[in-house]
Amino acid sequence: MITICTQCTHYLSTYPDGRWYGQFCTATSLKRGIDPVSGAEKSTRVNDLGMRYYTDELYAWCREVNTGNCPKFTAQEPLESMTSDHTSQETRRQDN
Secondary structure, three states: OOOOHHHEOOEEEOOOOOOHHHEEEOOOOOOEEEOOOOOOEEEEEEOOOOOEEEEOOOOEEHHHHOOOOOOOOOEOOOOOOHHHHHHHHHHHHHHO
């Protein structure tokens, strides 16, 4: 079974349209370090060229974690329909 990040409890999206650079896995964390420019403690990443840079992001991007069979995947609980809940409450009222 393929694991889909948007169906996981660890999924965090910071953009409403689901841009990849706003999709994070909260089951992960980035290493922390001191930014030599600002002196602030920040998360560290290594870019495609192997160079370290500092960011305010706390978690790894989903694309870095999930390759289709994510070991950190935890399925979300299915949401109950508001209609079915409302119907059951109405039925209980009528029975009383």
